Amino acid sequence: MIAHQPIGVFDSGFGGLTVLREIRRLLPGEDLLYVADSGHAPYGDKPMAAIEARAFAITEFLLGHDAKAIVIACNTATGAAARLLRARFPVPLVAMEPAVKPAVERTRSGVVGVLATRQTLASHNFSVLLKRVGTGAEILLQPCPGLVECVERGDLDGERTRALLREYLDGLLERGADTLVLGCTHYPYLTPLIQEVAGPGVEVLDSGAAVARQVQRRLRDADLLASPERLGEARFWTSGDPAALSGPMRRLWGDGVVLRHLGEDRSSRTMETAGALALESV
Numbered sequence: 481m482i483a484h485q486p487i488g489v490f491d492s493g494f495g496g497l498t499v500l501r502e503i504r505r506l507l508p509g510e511d512l513l514y515v516a517d518s519g520h521a522p523y524g525d526k527p528m529a530a531i532e533a534r535a536f537a538i539t540e541f542l543l544g545h546d547a548k549a550i551v552i553a554c555n556t557a558t559g560a561a562a563r564l565l566r567a568r569f570p571v572p573l574v575a576m577e578p579a580v581k582p583a584v585e586r587t588r589s590g591v592v593g594v595l596a597t598r599q600t601l602a603s604h605n606f607s608v609l610l611k612r613v614g615t616g617a618e619i620l621l622q623p624c625p626g627l628v629e630c631v632e633r634g635d636l637d638g639e640r641t642r643a644l645l646r647e648y649l650d651g652l653l654e655r656g657a658d659t660l661v662l663g664c665t666h667y668p669y670l671t672p673l674i675q676e677v678a679g680p681g682v683e684v685l686d687s688g689a690a691v692a693r694q695v696q697r698r699l700r701d702a703d704l705l706a707s708p709e710r711l712g713e714a715r716f717w718t719s720g721d722p723a724a725l726s727g728p729m730r731r732l733w734g735d736g737v738v739l740r741h742l743g744e745d746r747s748s749r750t751m752e753t754a755g756a757l758a759l760e761s762v
Contacts, residue, residue, distance in 0.1 A: 481548045481571065483706050486511035486715075487695065488542030489551040490535075493521040493632045494725075494732050495666030496553025499576075501733075502692035503551070504714070507699075509706040511713050513542055515742070516729075518720030522628040523556040524597025524664075531599070535561035539569060541717075541742065548704050551695060552576060553665050555596060559603025572698040578606070578663035579685040581613040586683060587659040591618045593652035596663030598623040606663075620657055624648050624664070631666040634728030637673050645670065645677050653678060662686040669732060717742050 487507075489500050493516050500514055515538050517523075523531050535557045539550055549572040550565070552558050562575040578600075583592045592614075600606055601621050610619060627648075630641040652660070660682060662668055668686045675684055699705045706712065715738075718725055722739040729739050 481702070481704055483548075483704050484511070485546045485548035485704075486513045486712075487549050487551060487699075488513045488515075488539070488545070488547030489553050490515040490517065490538045490542065490557075491554040491665055492516075492523040492534075492556065493518045493628065493666065493720075494729060495628065495631060495664060495669075496551075497732050498665050498668040498686070499551065499553035499688045499691050500714070502688040503695055504712070506689075506692045506696055507706070507708075507712070509708045509710045509712050511706070512715070513545055513547055514714065514716045515541065516716070516718045516720070516725070518632060518718045518725055520719060521632060522597065523554065523560075524599050524623075524625065524628060526599070528560045528599065528603075531557055531560035532564060535565060536568070539565055543569065543571065547571070549574065549695065549699060551691065553691070555600040555606075555663050555665065556603075559600055559605040562605065572695075572702055572704070574691060574694050574698060576665065576691060577609060577687060578661050579687045579690070580609055580619065580661055583659045583661045583683075583685050584613060584616040584619075586685075587617050589656045589658040591620065591652075591656040592659045592661060593620045593622055593649075593657035594661045594663050595622050595624050595627075595648060595667055596661075597628070598625065600663050618655075620652050620655060622648050622652055624667075627670065628664065628666045631669050631732075632725075632728065634731045636669055636731075641670065641673065642677065645674060649674070649677055653682070657682070659683045659685065716740065
């Protein structure tokens with residue numbers, strides 16, 4: 481591995497762009513590769529074996545493009561595959577951890593709400609996290625089916641999104657939650673709406689900036705940081721339909737993005753075939 485190689489980042493869809501943006505802000509000299517597995521999103525209600533298969537396939541794709549490090553910018557994929565990916569691939573690998581610890585430290589009411597997918601909340605990783613850092617407050621778990629799909633469509637403040645958030649937040653707020661943890665990388669795009677629905681007395685936390693700092697530490701320790709004097713580039717792929725997804729992608733990341741389908745890249749064909757077969761087998 482050498483310092484000018486890119487960082488590979490992936491998510492079930494566009495949610496991981498919230499993490500990618502924090503990495504870009506902290507490490508502007510790094511080249512970035514991003515895969516949105518939108519053709520298989522959302523991950524939240526899929527079997528763990530299916531998520532694991534996609535995570536392995538996409539990691540191999542990114543390493544095939546010379547990624548010097550891998551960032552799993554997805555809480556659900558972290559729970560399903562992070563441990564196995566670390567055992568399989570000898571590169572720095574950074575995964576997600578919901579911001580439960582800072583939430584417990586910051587709550588005034590002693591009640592913290594966690595918004596996440598069902599699979600994240602049911603994962604072994606999350607169970608271990610709660611045992612490790614969640615004993616200082618009452619932790620309320622709220623699965624949020626449908627929110628990922630809203631963000632994937634670019635619907636960040638529509639009536640459907642508002643209705644879902646009211647449904648998911650009302651019970652947490654009634655039980656006294658004054659701090660909300662966003663346990664899915666899609667949800668930070670909804671932070672303004674969450675704050676509007678929850679009110680000014682509720683703090684909303686996510687872990688994107690902490691993940692970026694961990695990427696910086698891991699690359700520094702491995703002597704793999706790119707020169708800060710250069711401006712890195714970013715390349716984007718999706719397993720979905722680029723024509724249909726380019727509009728939401730531009731809204732979430734910005735204009736000028738070229739979104740390619742994984743199948744357009746000759747070296748990705750093995751990845752697509754392996755991933756499809758793995759999904760069919762579970």
